[in-house]
Each structure stands twice: as C-alpha cells, then as structure tokens.
Amino acid sequence: MxxxxxxxxxxxxxxxxxxxxxxxxxxxxxxxxxxxxxxxxxxxxxxxxxxxxxxxxxxxxxxxxxxxxxxxxxxxxxxxxxxxxxxxxxxxxxxxxxxxxxxxxxxxxxxxxxxxxxxxxxxxxxxxxxxxxxxxxxxxxxxxxxxxxxxxxxxxxxxxxxxxxxxxxxxxxxxxxxxxxxxALRRRIPAEAQIAAQSQSLQNARSSGLSPRALQYLLGLAGIGCCVAMSMPQVHIVSYCVDLGYGPAVGAEMLALMLLGGVGSRIVSGLVADKLGGVKTLLIGSALQCLALFLYLPSGGLVSLYIVSLIFGLSQGGIVPSYALIVREYMPAKEAGARVGFVMMATILGMALGGWMSGWIYDVSGSYQLAFINGILWNGLNIAIMLWLLSRSRPRSPVTVPA
The missing domain is CATH 1.20.1250.20 (MFS general substrate transporter like domains)
Incomplete structure (x- = not known):
C-alpha cells in the first residue's frame, strides 16, 4: 500500500x-x-x-x-x-x-x-x-x-x-x-518517502536555476506583495463602508463574505493545483485578486460592493496555500516546516504592512482610492515574480511512493 x-x-x-x-x-x-x-x-x-x-x-x-x-x-x-x-x-x-x-x-x-x-x-x-x-x-x-x-x-x-x-x-x-x-499524529513519514520527495524537489530546483535559500527569499518577497494587496479590502472594508455611509454592520457582512468565499476558493484552488502545480495556481489566484481590486475602484454602490467583496474572497483564498505547494515542489522535504513557515511569516507580515500602509495612504489623501491602487501595484510585483519563475522551470509530476 x-x-x-x-x-x-x-x-x-x-x-x-x-x-x-x-x-x-x-x-x-x-x-x-x-x-x-x-x-x-x-x-x-x-x-x-x-x-x-x-x-x-x-x-x-x-x-x-x-x-x-x-x-x-x-x-x-x-x-x-x-x-x-x-x-x-x-x-x-x-x-x-x-x-x-x-x-x-x-x-x-x-x-x-x-x-x-x-x-x-x-x-x-x-x-x-x-x-x-x-x-x-x-x-x-x-x-x-x-x-x-x-x-x-x-x-x-x-x-x-x-x-x-x-x-x-x-x-x-x-x-x-x-x-x-x-x-494521533505521532506516526512519522517513512524515510524512503521523504527521500523520494527530496529527489523530485531537487530536480525541480535545478530547473529553476535557484538555490533553496534564494527561492525562499523570492517567495517571501512575492508573499509580501500579494498580501499587502490582500490586506486593503480585508483590513479596511468596515472602515470603507462607514466612510460611504453604510455603517459597520454592512462592512462586517462584506468581510464575512470574503472569508466564506476564501474557504471556497482554497478548496477549488487545491483541486486546480493538483492538476497545474503551485506556481500556475498562485499566478491564477493573484491575477484574479488584481482584477477584483480593480473592480473596487468604480464600485461605490451597496450591491456592487457586496458583489465585488464576494469576487475578491473567491479570488484570493487559494493564494497563500499555493506558496506551501511551491515550497514542497522546489525545496528539500526535510526542511519543509522551516521553509513553509518562513514564507507564511512573510505573507502575514505583508498583511500587517499593507493594513498599516492603506491607513497611512487614507490619512494622507483622505480617500481609499489610492490605497486600492497601491494594492494593485504590490499585486503586480507578485504576478511578475510568478511569471518569471514559471518561465524558468517546469515542475515534474509527483509519483506515489509505495510503503
């Protein structure tokens, strides 16, 4: 088996x-x-x-x-x-x-x-x-x-x-x-399975021409970029709705829509990743997130904001898990915890930076319009990194390891 x-x-x-x-x-x-x-x-x-x-x-x-x-x-x-x-x-x-x-x-x-x-x-x-x-x-x-x-x-x-x-x-x-x-999780993965995964990730890493450390830092930068963009609606949607006169309850409902959409997005993205791999899946999610941020710019009506918030949630949920898949596709299996943890840390710091940055832009400009544009630019950085990585490598399909 x-x-x-x-x-x-x-x-x-x-x-x-x-x-x-x-x-x-x-x-x-x-x-x-x-x-x-x-x-x-x-x-x-x-x-x-x-x-x-x-x-x-x-x-x-x-x-x-x-x-x-x-x-x-x-x-x-x-x-x-x-x-x-x-x-x-x-x-x-x-x-x-x-x-x-x-x-x-x-x-x-x-x-x-x-x-x-x-x-x-x-x-x-x-x-x-x-x-x-x-x-x-x-x-x-x-x-x-x-x-x-x-x-x-x-x-x-x-x-x-x-x-x-x-x-x-x-x-x-x-x-x-x-x-x-x-x-119930005390069982450890057998050494032969880890060795097989290690061999596959090394082949993928060689195709990219990057060392594990260089790729880790590159993914960290990409994670900051996508999550600075992601934080604008997630952190500020309630305040945005208050500014538009809709009140905090409406903003909370839009945030709930984002989170529920995010759960659906993560599941669908996981299915897609099993077919396309982590890099392509992340690229798709990042492009859709960028589109959703663009849709916020002309949206000021109540119905349109609900719709765009749902679209945003459905777009971005699969982005962060895709980084873990890329780490496993390109980096040593025995270092998965540290490597995945580093990239997850970068995405969380990106959320923190983006939340503060959007508030600062609002204080300076008196509007969230420039904050949305700022998010779009950071999202562009993430897309550029994924396109560059995709152009350099072609991850191999996994092979099931027998016991």
Missing amino acids: PVTDSTYSWIRLVLTLAIAMIANVGMWAIIVIMPAVEAEFGAGRAEASMPYTLTMIGFALGNFVIGKAVDRFGVTVSLVAAATGIALGFGLATLSQSIAMLSVAQLLVGFSSAVGFGPLIADISHWFLRRRGIAVALVASGNYLSGAIWPMVLADMLEATGWRSVYLFMAGVTLVGVIPLSM
Whole structure:
C-alpha cells in the first residue's frame, strides 16, 4: 500500500483540520473581545488595537520558529508545546491590569497559535503527493473556518460573563482538544518517502536555476506583495463602508463574505493545483485578486460592493496555500516546516504592512482610492515574480511512493 494519498493520509487530514480549527482561535479571540477590552481599560481605538498587533507579530514569528521545530521534533511534540503556550497565554491575559500586559500575553497567544497554520500545512504536505493541493488547501481553510465559527460561539459567553471567562474557556478547550488529537499524529513519514520527495524537489530546483535559500527569499518577497494587496479590502472594508455611509454592520457582512468565499476558493484552488502545480495556481489566484481590486475602484454602490467583496474572497483564498505547494515542489522535504513557515511569516507580515500602509495612504489623501491602487501595484510585483519563475522551470509530476 502507498504511504502517501492513503486511507491513513485522509484520516490524518481530518484530524489535522480539527486541530487547526481549534488552535487558530488565538488570532481571532482578541478581535471578539476588543470592544470589551477598550471599554474596561478606557483605551482609545489605536491603543486597544495593540493586543491584536502583537498577536499577529507573534503569529508571524511562530510560523517560522514552530515550523523549524516540526522538522526537528515532529508535529506531536510541537502541538503539545504550542497548546500549552496558547493556554498559558490566555491565562496570563485574564490577569492583565493594563493594555500593555494584555499585549504581552497576546504575543504568546499569537506565537503559539501559529502551530495551527504553516506548521500543520507543512506536516500534511508530507502525506500527499497526487492530492497534495487539496490536502494543503483544506488544512489552510482551518484558519478561516476558525474565524467564522468561534466568534459566533463566544459572543453569548462574552456578553453574559465577560472576556476573561471567554479566555479561560478557550484555554481549556485548547488543552482538551489539541493535545489528545495530536497524539494521533505521532506516526512519522517513512524515510524512503521523504527521500523520494527530496529527489523530485531537487530536480525541480535545478530547473529553476535557484538555490533553496534564494527561492525562499523570492517567495517571501512575492508573499509580501500579494498580501499587502490582500490586506486593503480585508483590513479596511468596515472602515470603507462607514466612510460611504453604510455603517459597520454592512462592512462586517462584506468581510464575512470574503472569508466564506476564501474557504471556497482554497478548496477549488487545491483541486486546480493538483492538476497545474503551485506556481500556475498562485499566478491564477493573484491575477484574479488584481482584477477584483480593480473592480473596487468604480464600485461605490451597496450591491456592487457586496458583489465585488464576494469576487475578491473567491479570488484570493487559494493564494497563500499555493506558496506551501511551491515550497514542497522546489525545496528539500526535510526542511519543509522551516521553509513553509518562513514564507507564511512573510505573507502575514505583508498583511500587517499593507493594513498599516492603506491607513497611512487614507490619512494622507483622505480617500481609499489610492490605497486600492497601491494594492494593485504590490499585486503586480507578485504576478511578475510568478511569471518569471514559471518561465524558468517546469515542475515534474509527483509519483506515489509505495510503503
């Protein structure tokens, strides 16, 4: 029986997705409690946003550091340590007497929560060859599904008992949910399967003419470019709707449309990647995202904004998972955790940079029009890098490895 794309591989995929949906709550919970934190500490909007900023910085660093740990110690050890870190961060947050203390706790929460994104994507990629695209896409969707499900689950508890109760509850859920499930992932990929994957990725790397390190940095730059563009609607759509007079509720609905569209996009992109490979799939997604950003420029009506927001979500969801596929196609299998983690870190930093940059452009110009154009230009950088990489190499089709 084959090691990859086996029955066990699919069981492992389901368990990994469940873990991702729990572990990723760390980056969404702070958004849910932010208004309550702002009211409790009498903070301004910018100050109340600092815990979220620290969460995302931690999340970016955690993707790289925990990814390296997965390569060395395996995913189970990394998950147990990270789940403990998430619970500890939530616990410390409940003791906070200031925004600064909460921000430090959120740095730990964000760092540890990263185990549910890049590191899990890297791990599941070892267990699939022919269906690696859809496997990676489904695990990556755990982040969006976590963001869609947990805020609704926690809303009533927040209103009834306060944000500290919410955090204590999530600390318990993380420990009880992630650690037992991680024990089912103790099996390691056989050495012969990893050697076969290594041989294939080396052939692809030679065809590109780039060293793994050079390609990693190039993908990191591309990730920053696409996510600076991606952040404009995702981070600012609520504020944009408020400026247009539609109110924050409408903006929140448009954001939900983006996230749900993103889940669908990730699944479809995964199926496409299994046929075309990571580079072509990323190029398609990036081109569609650029088109969606162009559509925002003339859109000011309520209906048109809903439609364009859905189009944007359906366009961009598959972009980030495609980077993980490219890493696996071109880079050493034994370094997958660190390499995928680095590129995921770059995409998250791109989101952070783009969110700030769009706000700065708005402050200077008094309009989001130039911010959309800025996103289009950064998106163009991503497209140019993918076209250049595609012109230099032709990844070989994967071959299933027998046990």
